[in-house]
Amino acid sequence: MLFIANIKPLRRLTAAIAVGALVVLPLPLNDAAFTIPVALADDDDGDDDNGGGGGRSGGGGNNRSGDGGNPGYHRGGDTLRDLRSLFRWPTRERRAPVRRPAAVPERAANELVAVGLEEEAIAGLIQQGFTVDERTQISLIGSEMVRLVVPRGMTLATARAAVVARSPTAAVDFNHFYQPQAESNTGCAGQDCALVRDIVGWPAGENAGCGKPPRLGLIDTAINVDHVTLTNTRLEVIRLGEGEEERSGEQHGTAVAALLIGASDSRVPGLLPGAELIAVDAFKRFGKSKDIADTYDLVRALDLLVQRDIKVVNLSLTGPANAVLERSVKAAADRGMILVAAAGNDGPNAKPVYPAAYEDVIAVTAVDKARNPYRRAVRGDHVDIAAPGVGVWTAASVSGARQKTGTSFAAPFVTAAVSALIAGEPDMPTESLEARLREFTDDIGKPGKDPVFGWGLLNARKLCGGGSEIKPSAL
Known part of the structure; x- marks a missing residue:
């Protein structure tokens, strides 16, 4: 492209002629016009992306071409604009917006969950404009649980107050959402892939040398039952949801299940490879990459495990306090169920999260292989015990294995330890169990129980009567 400019006042001009390279020449000027060839070739990326930056926005765009295809350049018609284009004077660039999940x-936008509502109260709420979306009998509580859709235009707080007014003895709350507690790790190599369970001296072998453990329960996301680590294990998965479009991801559930019962001869041997695991997939997909479980489904999942006479349940998930969930947790504990939950990854200054912060739940925090606290672990007086949770080598969702980090992966260590402790005494009282569990901890924080490590780091070296140290296992 060529343009012609008449410039009389200038005595000398430096012209940049760019045809793949920049050439700077002094040009003598007189009163005559001069002609400058201007190269407007695209960058290597092409100008078919979305936005400025000289064609380097890095994102796929609108496939625009021709004049105006790149707003960072001006293509003739105005001398001042042409000179600005020539010397690449700064212009405001339009950048493609960054899309975040x-x-x-x-909580759900227009739902409440309640247990203990009388029929008369439900009928009155329907007349008031509420809709009963779903209801199910919860044997754990000995009452029906109802999911209500609030009337249009009514706030959730007002709606909850209206339900409580009709049935003061019922437990009523929002339908809160809960999420798994994990973050991705980069790959490892060499000694970095050693099993971090070695820092707590976890016994090796089938059932870790302990007696036959009770059946374990797990409430988590979907699980890849065809993963080589799980194909020959005693695993049953119960899925609550029905729609395939809402199916939760398999990354988290597969990793936790493999950590608990992965085959002893696989690349990811489980902590209790001979144990039986009943897993409930209570989650569904939110957006493209998140998994959530609501209060209604968590209570259903807990009730299913009570019906299956499960003694120990792993809950690697967190969310807000909820009156319905709290009543269900207490009812499960009263029946002798032992609940082990992740303390959460919201950060050391975050508020306590649930169900870990409930009194009837064992709250597990995470440490790295140097026995330092996990930087994102929630702290507080409710934290009971620490276990390895940084760079934990476990199953990937499709095949193979990778490192995982989070309090999600510390909780299974304590779940397995509790199972080993009660293997020979399944009816051990909760108070006795807590005292026994404290015997298998190293007090690595302030003396006594502290908000960072609880009673201390799990020490499994003598968990099943053995006293031998375990050599690290390279993978």
Whole structure:
């Protein structure tokens, strides 16, 4: 492209002629016009992306071409603009917006969950404009649980107050959302792939040398039952959801299940490879990459495990306090169920999260292989015990294995330890179990129980009566 400019006042001009390279020449000027060839060739990326930056926005765009295809350049018609284009004077660039995953809300937008509502109260709420979306009998509580859709235009707080007014003895709350507690890790190599369970001296072998453990329960996301680590294990998965479009991801559930019962001869041997695991997939997909479980489904999942006479349940998930969930947790504990939950990854200054912060739940925090606290672990007086949770080598969702980090992967260590402790005494009282569990900890924080490590780091070296140290296992 060529343009012609008449410039009389200038005595000398430096012209940049770019045809793949920049050439700077002094040009003598007189009163005559001069002609400058201007190269407007595209960058290597092409100008078919979305936005400025000289064609380097890095994102796929609108496949625009021709004049105006790149707003960072001006293509003739105005001398001042042409000179600006020639010398690449700064212009305001339009950048493609960065798309971030949608934030998970704390609760369902228009739903309440209640247990203990009388029929008369339900009928009155329907007349008031509420809709009964779903109802199910919860044997754990000995009452029906109801999911209500609030009337249009009524706030959730007002709706909850209206339900409580009709049935003061019922437990009523929002339908809160809960999420797994994990973050991705980069790959490892060499000694970095050693099993971090070695820092707590976890016994090796089938059932870790302990007696036959009770059946374990797990409430988590979907699980890849065809993963080579799980194909020959005693695993049963119960899925609550029906729609395939809402199916939760398999990354988290597969990793936790493999950590608990992975085959002893696989690349990811489980902590209790001979144990039986009943897993409930209570999650569904939110957006493209998040998994959530609501209060209604968590209570259903817990009730299913009570019906199956499960003694120990792993809950690698967190969310807000909820009156319905709290009543269900207490009812499960009263029946002798032992609940082990992740303390959460919201950060050391975050508020306590649930169900870990409930009194009837064992809250597990995470440490790295140097026995330092996990930087994102929630702290507080409710934290009971620490276990390895940084760079934990476990199953990937499709095949193979990778490192995982989070309090999600510390909780299974304590779940397995509790199972080993009660293997020979399944009816051990909760108070006795807590005292026994404290015997198998190293007090690595402030003396006594502290908000960082609880009672200390799990020490499994003598968990099943053995006293031998275990050599690290390279993978």
